[in-house]
Amino acid sequence: MVLMRAVRAGVGVVLAAGLAGGCASAAVPGGAAADPSGQAGPACGTAPTARPDGWSLDGVRILSVSAACLEYEVTNRSAETADLTVLFGWSGRGERLSFDPTAVRRAVPPGATVTGSLVLSGREPQPQRPFGSPPSGPDRQTAPGSAPASPSGPDRAGTGRPSSAATLPPASATPSGPPAAAPGVKVLRVRSVPTAEAPSAGGECPASGVRVYTDEGDAAMGLRAVGLHLVNCGTKDVVLDGYPQVQVLDEAHALVESVRVLKGGSAITTGTGADAPPRRFTVPPGGAASSALVWRNTTDLGSDPVNAPYVRVRATPDAAPVMVTPELDLGTTGKLGVGAWAPDKS
DSSP, X not given: XXXXXXXXXXXXXXXXXXXXXXXXXXXXXXXXXXXXXXXXXXXXXXXOSSOOTTSEETTEEEEEEOSSEEEEEEEOOSSSOEEEEEEEEEOSSSBOOSSOOEEEEEXXXXXXXXXXXXXXXXXXXXXXXXXXXXXXXXGGGGSTTOOOSSSSSSGGGGXXXXXXTOOOOOOOBOXXXXXXXXXXXXXXXXXXXXXXGOOXXXXXXXXXXXXXXXXXXXXXXXXXXXXXXXXXXSSSOEEEESOOEXXXXXXXSOBOTTOEEEESGGGTOSSXXXXXXXXXXXXXXXXXXXXXXXXXXXXXXXXXXXXXXXXXXXXXXXXXXXXXXXXXXEETOXXXXXXXXXXXXX
């Protein structure tokens, strides 16, 4: 089926904070605090006296914006070290953005504030990808869970230490006129995943010996499907027998008890490609397996729709948990179908 072929083939590019020449710094509790004035360097213009609507959300603040770049700060409000993903977008006023820039900051200590910048001009729009999707293309070294290609380069894996080679482009200007107008931007969404449970699609193999991550998924006529992938990057065989164990979580990482987790894509609809019965098989080192999350976004009058950003996944009952971010928009169905693990021959 086209739907599941798209799910299983999905690959991703995640733009890290400081991508394409950004800079970054960090303020850790007990250390030097971030500049409370929010004044940015000349590359991204001067911070406005009054912050526009949408410049602050869930611990994220936009500090300044120019036609060339955006500077921001983000605070980890959780009680544990976390990987933070921030999606920015057009505010609905002023110049439009040609894409929705995304910042990913990894291993931010609890209570710490990190700052960074994103390039807004001089590059092609990039598609949005779920947190932890496999990297591809020129941004491979900055995908979550991967290591940078070299010690230098933009924002060394979100550590808050800028590369000595990283420089921001000057604000765009016409040959005989003033600088180009800055686009209207706002913070659209903030997501936080415990670093200990972060999905991994590249870089150093986790202690568990397996990587678990989601792809970009597919949607058609209210039907949603997101591929769930496992790669054995360790040295021992991994035996799978049945379905991944999943828990649906809300924005505060609390269990959404109203959602029923059902076995098989056929529990939602037929023909999803996630209908095969479970079977026992071995994933050798270097091998892979796949499953899928399937749901419908339909809404009935009289009930409140359920939106749950996170899913905690255990590949086997005794496996370490991994928190993925499929952005479940379940409507009022209250159901999530989970496909059985199957060997991935792609």
